[in-house]
Amino acid sequence: MPIFSSIAIVTDRDVVVFDATILPAIADAVVNELRQRTPKAVRYLVNSHWHPDHAGGNDEFAKAYPDLEIIASQRTRELMEDTASVYVKTLEFEAAQANREVDKELKSGRTPDRHQLTPKDRAELQSELTLGARFLAEFKATPSKLPTLTFGDTLTLFHGGRELRFLRLPGHTAGDVAVFLPAEKILLTGDLLVYPVPFCADSHPSAWIASLETLSRLDARIIVPGHAQAQPDASFLQLVLDSFRSIRQQVRDALHRGLTLQQTQKAINLAAIRTRFTHDDPDLNAVFDGNFAPIVRQFYDEATEGLEQYQ
Numbered sequence: 001m002p003i004f005s006s007i008a009i010v011t012d013r014d015v016v017v018f019d020a021t022i023l024p025a026i027a028d029a030v031v032n033e034l035r036q037r038t039p040k041a042v043r044y045l046v047n048s049h050w051h052p053d054h055a056g057g058n059d060e061f062a063k064a065y066p067d068l069e070i071i072a073s074q075r076t077r078e079l080m081e082d083t084a085s086v087y088v089k090t091l092e093f094e095a096a097q098a099n100r101e102v103d104k105e106l107k108s109g110r111t112p113d114r115h116q117l118t119p120k121d122r123a124e125l126q127s128e129l130t131l132g133a134r135f136l137a138e139f140k141a142t143p144s145k146l147p148t149l150t151f152g153d154t155l156t157l158f159h160g161g162r163e164l165r166f167l168r169l170p171g172h173t174a175g176d177v178a179v180f181l182p183a184e185k186i187l188l189t190g191d192l193l194v195y196p197v198p199f200c201a202d203s204h205p206s207a208w209i210a211s212l213e214t215l216s217r218l219d220a221r222i223i224v225p226g227h228a229q230a231q232p233d234a235s236f237l238q239l240v241l242d243s244f245r246s247i248r249q250q251v252r253d254a255l256h257r258g259l260t261l262q263q264t265q266k267a268i269n270l271a272a273i274r275t276r277f278t279h280d281d282p283d284l285n286a287v288f289d290g291n292f293a294p295i296v297r298q299f300y301d302e303a304t305e306g307l308e309q310y311q
């Protein structure tokens with residue numbers, strides 16, 4: 001799975017880029033690659049949502065292309081403004097935690113599942129540490145440039161011979177934007193879909209179900225999730241939708257039986273769902289446990305308006 005991705009849509013006049021990647025250096029690499037492929041300038045850059053791995057390169061694109069407009073939902077712009085100063089603390093916390101785990105592996109020479117580290121594993125762990133430290137330093141040094149063109153629920157751009165429909169469809173965050181090209185039947189989902197395992201850290205799960213239902217009605221021929229890996233059909237979208245619906249129902253059943261959050265987390269049958277995403281690949285199982293499983297708590301909190309705090 002590519003970690004970061006930008007998608008370029010070339011029009012008759014210029015280029016529209018969907019998502020800005022994370023670091024200035026990575027955005028620069030995208031700009032250089034684009035310049036090798038087309039002499040056309042980037043006119044519009046889209047931030048699918050506020051997470052820094054989708055908006056962190058805004059500054060570099062704006063420097064490279066002075067006429068750039070950065071498009072996002074109004075909610076995403078607000079979230080970027082409101083999280084910019086505190087998100088550093090989250091990143092510092094996560095970086096410290098990740099560093100501790102990597103240090104432990106490097107010192108013991110073994111992975112968490114007790115396999116001996118190969119030289120390649122060591123090199124990867126080292127580069128993880130370096131990238132993490134660099135991201136934190138660059139994030140602190142340059143807050144992302146904010147979007148310059150925002151909208152409420154929908155925006156349609158008829159530009160350079162193409163039609164681009166922007167749809168605000170909350171779920172992964174409150175401000176997610178998907179882009180649909182009806183002539184080409186191509187759908188860019190941002191992190192409303194992340195293949196092969198959805199990322200559900202701070203989501204709005206019921207809204208997410210409704211948004212995926214909307215996407216499934218678009219009749220897209222090609223679906224491009226966040227972090228790339230284009231899908232030739234809607235089967236992955238359907239799998240995510242079915243899984244969310246199943247968990248929502250299981251959480252409701254647990255609530256009707258009077259279960260606390262902890263009891264609910266034990267009662268939900270996540271193993272069966274996990275297999276459908278990971279086919280029991282151990283690395284993917286770990287990703288699933290970290291990135292997908294939090295959705296149970298979010299459904300619980302949503303259904304009870306946060307009663308877990310008082311259990």
Ligand SMILES: [Zn+2]
Nearest residue numbers: 049051172191
């Ligand atoms: Zn995200």
